Amino acid sequence: MRLAQVAQHADDLGRAARFYSALLQAEPTALFDPPGLLLFDLDGVRLLLDRGAPSSLVYLAVDDVEAALERLGPDVEVVSAPHVIFRHEDDTLGPAGHDEQQAFIRDSEGNTVGLIGFRAV
Structure with missing residues (x-):
């Protein structure tokens, strides 16, 4: 079994497309409007921005947190x-010998990411 899709609420699909394109450095893979669906491919897992979806807390892996914010x-x-x-002493949850850095932002639709x-290290 693998994760196939994560949904996130979006009121304005155009605004969400601009925000996530900048963050992910990728263009959307599909837009279906109506019914109000915008999709990005995250290495085989679909990120669905949907007018009808509830907000969720999505964590995205980025090469550099500060660069993503910039x-x-x-x-x-x-x-x-x-x-x-967290410092990863072994590779159970991340690469051994690395610090895990996190930041939280508000996306264009009011969701925390x-x-x-x-x-x-």
Whole structure:
């Protein structure tokens, strides 16, 4: 079994497309409007932005948390600034010998999104 899709609420699909395109550095893979669905491919897992979906807390792996925030520009709302939450001594949850850094932002639709990055120590 594998995760196939995660849904996130979006009122304005155009605005959400611009926000997530900047964050993910990728264009949407599909738009179906109506009924109000926008999809991105995240390495085989679909991110569905849906007018009818509830908000969820989605964590996205990025190469560099600070660089991702810079791409989004000064207007992005940072809920929690980048900070180290865990040092990986082994590879159970992430690459051994790396600190896991997280930040939380508010997307264009009001959802909280977690960003995760790893740094060698």
